[in-house]
Amino acid sequence: MSLDRLDALETRIRDLVKLVQELKRKNGLLEEELKTARQQLAQQDDMNRRWEMERTDIKTRIEKVMSEIELIECI
Template sequence: MALDRLDALETRIRDLVKLVQELKRKNASLEEEIKTARQKLASQDDLNRRWEKERIDIKSRIEKVIGEIELLECVEDPKEVALD
């Protein structure tokens, strides 16, 4: 009877060792996925910063051109003065 219990314990320990090994493999895989995801996120953050800078630059240039157009409109439209 003691041998049966020892065999059962040995089987359970082997199963636990297999489980621990499998969990370690999965953990390593997940850590690699996290590392890859973080690298992609950092790359996307850089890209987003560049796009935001470009958007601000374009907005500034458009506002400057609109200001110049408005200035031209003011110069071209002489104010009517009543001559009474």
């Protein structure tokens, strides 16, 4: 193998090592973004559940008041 070919191979290997390092760095960043997104989604799910419970409670209370109003109207 000539020195020129060896130099070219060495350059390609260095470039590949740099590429692998960059991909690992980007992968780490993406994993952090995914973790953050999952945490935000979990928080949003919790908030949606609370709102749904509050909505159900309000609906029940309104129905009760409406029933009481109907009773008053009947009297």
